[in-house]
Amino acid sequence: MGVPRVTPGTDPADGHLPALTAAVHALHEVVRGHPEGGRRPGQDPPALARIATRFGLSPFEADLLLLCAGVEIDPGLARSCGEARGLDDGALPTFGLAMAVLPGPHWSAIGPAGPLRRWRMIEIGPGDILADSPLRVAERVLLELVGAPQLDHQLTPFAEPARPPAELAASHRRVADQVAAVWTGRDPLSAPLIRLHGGTADDRRAVMVAACVSAGLTAYEMPPRAVPGTPADLETLSRLWEREALLADRALLITADGGPAEPDGYDAPAGFAAATGGRVVVSGDRWRASGTREVVAFDVPLPSVTEQRTAWATGLPSPAHDELIDRLVSQFSLGPAAIRAVCVEAGTVAAARGTDLAAVAWEVCARRSRPRLDGLATPVTAVATWDDLVLPEPQRRALHGIVRQVRHRARVQHGWGFGDRAAGLGVSALFAGGSGTGKTMAAEVLATELDLGLYRVDLSGVVSKYIGETEKNLARVFDAAEASGAILLFDEADALFGKRSEVRDSHDRYANIEVSYLLQRMEAYGGLAILTTNLADALDPAFLRRLRFVVRFPFPDAGQRAELWRKAFPRPTPTVGLDPARLATLQVTGGNIRNIALGAAYRAAEAGGPVSMAHVLAAALDEYEKQERPLTPAEVQGWT
Numbered sequence: 001m002g003v004p005r006v007t008p009g010t011d012p013a014d015g016h017l018p019a020l021t022a023a024v025h026a027l028h029e030v031v032r033g034h035p036e037g038g039r040r041p042g043q044d045p046p047a048l049a050r051i052a053t054r055f056g057l058s059p060f061e062a063d064l065l066l067l068c069a070g071v072e073i074d075p076g077l078a079r080s081c082g083e084a085r086g087l088d089d090g091a092l093p094t095f096g097l098a099m100a101v102l103p104g105p106h107w108s109a110i111g112p113a114g115p116l117r118r119w120r121m122i123e124i125g126p127g128d129i130l131a132d133s134p135l136r137v138a139e140r141v142l143l144e145l146v147g148a149p150q151l152d153h154q155l156t157p158f159a160e161p162a163r164p165p166a167e168l169a170a171s172h173r174r175v176a177d178q179v180a181a182v183w184t185g186r187d188p189l190s191a192p193l194i195r196l197h198g199g200t201a202d203d204r205r206a207v208m209v210a211a212c213v214s215a216g217l218t219a220y221e222m223p224p225r226a227v228p229g230t231p232a233d234l235e236t237l238s239r240l241w242e243r244e245a246l247l248a249d250r251a252l253l254i255t256a257d258g259g260p261a262e263p264d265g266y267d268a269p270a271g272f273a274a275a276t277g278g279r280v281v282v283s284g285d286r287w288r289a290s291g292t293r294e295v296v297a298f299d300v301p302l303p304s305v306t307e308q309r310t311a312w313a314t315g316l317p318s319p320a321h322d323e324l325i326d327r328l329v330s331q332f333s334l335g336p337a338a339i340r341a342v343c344v345e346a347g348t349v350a351a352a353r354g355t356d357l358a359a360v361a362w363e364v365c366a367r368r369s370r371p372r373l374d375g376l377a378t379p380v381t382a383v384a385t386w387d388d389l390v391l392p393e394p395q396r397r398a399l400h401g402i403v404r405q406v407r408h409r410a411r412v413q414h415g416w417g418f419g420d421r422a423a424g425l426g427v428s429a430l431f432a433g434g435s436g437t438g439k440t441m442a443a444e445v446l447a448t449e450l451d452l453g454l455y456r457v458d459l460s461g462v463v464s465k466y467i468g469e470t471e472k473n474l475a476r477v478f479d480a481a482e483a484s485g486a487i488l489l490f491d492e493a494d495a496l497f498g499k500r501s502e503v504r505d506s507h508d509r510y511a512n513i514e515v516s517y518l519l520q521r522m523e524a525y526g527g528l529a530i531l532t533t534n535l536a537d538a539l540d541p542a543f544l545r546r547l548r549f550v551v552r553f554p555f556p557d558a559g560q561r562a563e564l565w566r567k568a569f570p571r572p573t574p575t576v577g578l579d580p581a582r583l584a585t586l587q588v589t590g591g592n593i594r595n596i597a598l599g600a601a602y603r604a605a606e607a608g609g610p611v612s613m614a615h616v617l618a619a620a621l622d623e624y625e626k627q628e629r630p631l632t633p634a635e636v637q638g639w640t
Contacts, residue, residue, distance in 0.1 A: 436591020
């Protein structure tokens with residue numbers, strides 16, 4: 001038996017319809033609650049009234065949603081629907097049945113553009129005729145109506161609750177209050193897109209969660225890999241999230257750092273943020289806005305030195321030495337929550353080992369803030385010390401000056417006020433000199449002395465022919481290393497530097513932009529950044545002026561080469577008859593000397609005896625041949 005064809009507003013011919021109408025009316029009173037005047041002042045409106053208001057439902061659409069929900073709540077109503085449809089058991093309602101029993105019916109209520117369909121609040125089952133197709137309320141909407149709200153099961157693979165921060169720096173609290181103020185009093189769907197940049201990802205997450213707490217919202221987070229990769233999937237997820245934002249006052253954080261797009265060029269995080277209404281926050285420094293949606297951007301600063309010092313002084317066991325706090329603040333840029341975790345771990349480890357807290361705190365900081373530079377830089381195991389470095393005194397003084405500025409930067413710049421007088425007080429250096437003159441070893445010595453990680457970045461692999469890609473690659477390196485204070489060693493600066501020629505085309509102009517961007521990030525970087533180049537005379541003076549230190553590594557003279565030969569063979573190596581003064585006649589750098597010494601050691605090991613001048617001579621011939629250089633008789637005169 002089909003649904004009775006009736007004219008809305010007339011007495012239905014089927015005897016079951018009056019009973020169904022009465023049942024719907026009774027459910028209507030229960031779910032809608034008492035009239036406005038019967039509620040206590042300040043009492044929240046019933047769920048159905050709130051949903052109708054937020055989604056813009058007409059009275060008929062609200063009643064239709066109630067009817068669909070009623071058959072799930074009340075078995076008697078489901079039986080009445082079944083009887084009205086000529087069925088023996090309970091059944092879902094149909095649109096034709098709703099038009100027969102509900103006042104003010106209109107066909108647009110079931111149209112794809114209507115709120116019930118747009119927001120996926122009801123689902124239409126299979127049927128030959130639209131009016132006879134069964135209607136079911138969405139599970140998420142039903143749970144909201146019965147007072148058991150929870151995140152839609154279709155969203156749980158893509159969004160997870162954001163962890164609330166244990167504490168927030170004062171500067172971050174101010175940003176969180178500004179974000180909450182933007183949301184306050186705004187309709188969720190008309191709220192602007194919030195963009196958070198600067199700071200660390202953890203800092204931006206903490207600001208977003210704090211803003212949600214202030215605004216009475218629940219914070220969720222969508223990792224970048226969870227964003228659908230196709231526009232069709234994105235549209236479905238967008239509608240579901242918008243429905244969630246309207247139902248339950250939720251906000252969503254999307255991490256979008258401008259990473260590689262899909263193979264077809266589609267940038268999923270950016271596309272999702274632009275297409276999705278509701279209170280959405282995008283976290284990332286390199287996210288590019290798209291679409292016409294209003295965007296309000298906030299910069300999340302790194303915690304100030306004062307804030308970090310306060311956190312360290314509070315977390316470290318009393319009395320905390322100012323010198324230790326100065327060192328920690330100078331090298332590591334951590335928020336209050338991270339500092340608190342370091343203090344707890346360092347105190348526990350120091351007590352268990354019976355060691356000094358200062359050394360343990362530094363160790364824990366270095367490990368916890370180790371930069372995520374996989375694929376961007378190569379970690380270098382720094383073992384060289386000052387004793388291994390053979391350089392003229394002016395160069396050694398310059399290196400000691402670098403150590404001094406890195407170690408005491410926080411006290412001078414912030415404690416003594418120099419940081420308030422000028423911008424760009426990062427410690428940046430250029431090591432210029434021929435291959436093998438000690439540039440990399442000097443960087444290792446600095447890392448050993450400062451007890452910091454050293455990472456080599458090959459600029460030839462960072463520089464891209466595509467406009468904007470070089471800056472993006474550099475930004476990824478500096479962002480990843482910012483909190484750690486690691487030493488960044490940019491090898492092969494010749495790939496980017498060189499005297500600027502006259503700007504004749506766009507390529508010249510963008511090359512200068514890339515260099516300026518690199519120098520800008522080096523000036524602002526919280527750690528030590530070192531550039532190396534083999535072309536000391538090909539550098540633009542305008543660029544050199546922006547570097548704090550320029551250390552030129554000369555070709556070693558005879559005395560320095562003799563000293564390098566004395567240090568070339570480790571103490572356990574058996575040697576016989578080696579004369580550093582005669583070996584110094586070889587016109588080679590320290591790097592060549594290390595190669596020759598190693599080759600001679602292998603030759604001696606094969607011969608089963610100690611390293612001799614003959615072994616060094618044979619290894620020197622190999623090294624010269626590798627460099628396509630002739631070994632002159634004068635260089636080896638009197639060796640054998």
